[in-house]
Amino acid sequence: MTKVKAANPVSPLAPARFPDLPVIEGVEFAAAPAGVRYAGRTDVMLAKIAPGAAIAGVFTTSSTRAACVLDCQEKLKARVPADAGAAIVVNSGNANAFTGALGQEAVDAVTGAVAQALGMPASRVFSSSTGVIGEPLPYERITAAIPALTAALDAGGIEAAARAIMTTDTFPKGAAAEIEGEGGVIKIAGIAKGSGMIAPNMATMLVYIFTDAKIPAKNLQKMLSRNVDETFNAITVDSDTSTSDALIVAATGRSAAAEITDLRSKVARDFEAALHGVMLDLAQQVVKDGEGATKFVEVRVSGAETAEDAHKVAMAVANSPLVKTAIAGQDANWGRVVAAVGKSGAKADRDKLRISFGDMVLAENGWRVPDYSEEAASAYMKGQELVIGVDLGLGKAKKSVWTCDLTHRYIDINADYRS
Template sequence: MEDELVLLKKNKNPIPSFIRNYTFPHGMKIEGVNFSALCASIKSDKKLDLTLIEIREGASLSGVFTTSQTRSSPVRWCEDIFGRRKNKTLSGKSAILVNSGNSNTFTGELGKRAVEKSVEAVSKNLGCEKENVFVASTGVIGEILPVDKIISKVPDLCEKLSPNSISQSAEAIMTTDTFPKGVCANVIIGGQKVSIIGIAKGSGMISPDMATMLGFIFTDISINEELLQESLHKSVNQTFNNISVDSDTSTSDTVILAATGTVPGLHISKSEDDGYSEFLEALTSVMKELSHLIVKDGEGATKFIEIRVSGAVSEYSAKKVCQSIANSPLVKTAASGEDPNWGRIIMAIGKSGESVERDRITIKFGDILVAEKG
């Protein structure tokens, strides 16, 4: 089996070329999704820090969240909402409200009430059911969320909604990120063009399941909601759950995927349907590129490394070895110092906890063979 885990070492050197060469895609939009963003003064720097995303009625939604035992109040709200969606059919439009600068984590009953007040404000002003309002927060842990600042801005957010404002939303969800992250892709299914777009944030506390990251993905395909959830899980496990910067799992990780169903005459109800494999491949591609952008924007990062393990007994085993290498401080310092010390790779493999046939290990740096046959 093969697995891949992407690693970046923190350093305070100049911004590397792999970040300088990135440009946020122009004109990203999906029919049935509107965006707005503004400054609610949650951050101290007066930058955009609050965004609202409106999703048309009839859309399918799915979500995955952090496995942290100290996860935030917004994460718990969203988990509860998705749990309820399994038991009944919800009608009307949906919304996602996201703030940066404060994660609303470890804030007790006040944090829970802040979520409820935010949801109520969006429901009232946008005209949607509370069960259709999702929230996410990212930023400082342990500080009370200034929810009144958020509530006061909801009417303005609703008024500013536009299909052309996704770049502002990408900027509003940033914390220690140095640039907004967005990716788009198109795939032809049944003669029809299907579009997938996504935005994400993340820079520190990156080592899933999942990472200090938020991701919001949108597509115009029509797809069964249960299958959409399955697709999201598959893609997350191959992308966002395979990155590492600092080996710390966050309390706020959220990825939400929405399918608006606005491509005429095209619907996927099961994985065996024509076009599903193409859709899943395109979805995974978008999420992989987003996950790589997060790693490349690791706080002070100067190195972007892909670790590939082949010949493992299972995908799980390969991933364990990858994680052991990627999260090793000694491997990181070698990479940062551009020292090809392959002995540290051997050390990390050995401590992974996986069964290893020592005399069959081969190590390459790119195409350069540095060790083989033990």
Template sequence: MGGKTAKIKKLRRKLKKLRGKVKALRATRPQTVPQVSPLAPPGGFPELPVIPGVRFAAIEAGVRYAGRADVMLAELAPGTQIAGVFTRSATRAAPVLDCQEKLGGDSSGGAAILVNSGNANAFTGDNGRTSVAVIAGSVAQMLDMPETRVFTSSTGVIGEPLPHDRITARLAELKAALDPGGIAQAAQAIMTTDTFPKGAGTEIGIEGRTVRIAGIAKGSGMIMPDMATMLVYVFTDAAIDQPALQRLVGRLTDRTFNCITVDSDTSTSDTLLVCATGTSGVEIGGPRSRSGQAFEAALEQIMLDLAHQVVRDGEGATKFVEVRITGASSDADAKKAALAIANSPLVKTAIAGEDPNWGRVVMAVGKSGARADRDRLSIRFGEILVAEHGWVSPDYREEQGAGYMKNQELTLSVDLGLGAGAATVWTCDLTHQYITINADYRS
């Protein structure tokens, strides 16, 4: 009797001890990768305007992933003008090189864009070129257009041969599925480590008529675009000639996709294509005309929205961070300083830890190569003045900074106090999740 009571007591003590252990271990365990980024725009994929002259289809071809669409096709009406911006990587992928050659060609026969996820067809030698030629040739034949008007992109693992026959085997089905309302499925099909599909669209009135813009993007790691970003496709029914569209897109890229960074790494596949079908009949004038300015503002809004969505899906991101530099000697210097802050692992880990460690911001400005005078710079976290005249502000209290850092959306502002140069870039924090995702992505 007494023995059993003692045993029960002993077992209960053991249980209590183990429960404490479980609690302690739970507190230290790494969180699992979230299904969807906590920074994803609320409300899911947006309702996008249908662009007359563009039809989409997506299909599960099993390039690498199973159980999800991994190929998208966009068919573009004859007369569609296409502008493109691509990675400047010296090791860019076969489809990127192919797209660059094809820009600016005769638009009378229509055009098409085919994108696969799961395999980047990058660093695949002759095999890579062959894959692009086979896919482009097959699409051209099926849609009855010149091969020179078929643009392809591939995204995913680098260095493995693209099983292009898995794609060409499904082209008839893709063609049959083409639908002007299929853009959401297309956005799904181009995802890799993305946790949500990215889209943005708008309708604007120009000269009493409606011009529509809709775009999709993918990307969440290997993000520090250089001349372009991951994969982005924007469609509009505006009428604008190719050289003008190309100039406009180049200009806007510098203010949008070239102002974001997740991890300072630049993809070998970065591709941005903007396609203007002209079906609205609205001719877009030069950059100083009223129509030119209205269209530029609308297109910039869409490109910036997509760029922000890429950062919001940054691998492991829990904070969306805007870095604003003012008072620099030049805009170029401002961008250098902004990117140095946005790419600093020490700044990004401090943000992840909700630590108002403004000393690391000072460090990043110092190493950036931008002209800076320690005794003139000031730092703000949101509206809070943290440091000025080369030292911590007398009114600043650490609790203020610590409180601010708990926000999910942060603004770090630095005024260099030297001139009128300014730049704003966007980034996210660097968390355990980034390591988890990338120490184990491929193998």
């Protein structure tokens, strides 16, 4: 039983268009409509990665994570030699989560069919599923689409792949970077999906990043892991963490540039910065497509005694429904920011706290500033991109997280998601 789904209006925070992503040598993409849940939309994507690629990944920490996540984690741990090539197959519409033994059966069927079609071991086929939880995945619809997918593989197909993995997303998400390696250019291109159930811990969405860098898998994994906290773990839409989500990076090694072996080298640092940039860009696009979002908000915490406290305060503010509804209402209700700091559990001293909106300090020394202007604060709130600053005045730790407002559309979308 497939359904026809009405399209959501595109987020007002969406970029003007999908970016031009470079072709990554050694990767081909295809997308197809398999009717997993809705008729008439592409809902499966396949990425084929040439032999020799290094693969790294980070996954949701949910204790109820889906079969495909457990499967990816096992396959990555097994460190199968890279010379076999690799593939990523993703469906939207059904998360294949909390589906018992049928869950693994579906993963085995889909990854097995891809492996057979592409002539590689199933241990190198990584799968993801996103959508409704608790319904059996009609995997035979996906396996039936594999011949069409393999026939359509195309080095230029990344945008179609980005579209195929959308669920309540209102725009496809892509980001890219290029750096000068030693002896050649290194390119990075990534895609992501996500707009609800977005909160740490990693990785509360699906993200696939491809690069032609030549880099050992352990170096790639290290870079990935240590850049997640400030990118995908620093965003939140609704404080809900998914059962399913995954970030996989594949490095094909097809660039002319030399291998990145020393993590302290200039090229390693350049590559890591570029990777960080692509990750942060995709993470921020996910927030900008936050369900019902009309404002993009950075919560910038400084002056915390510890990094953990900075994180707690930033997340408490970013997840506060009262702060998020005030932003939706364009109400400069900084008192709710104070309340969120207070409840965060982090060490805070009311009289040392400084609250600012953009460059405008609103409150310090335990009270609003003497020249506080409600008009100026309200005018600031009419902007589409906002920065809420919280300085705790206690130490040097800082943390930024990105979030969006909480609007009627969020409720429209989520009170009526399944039916």
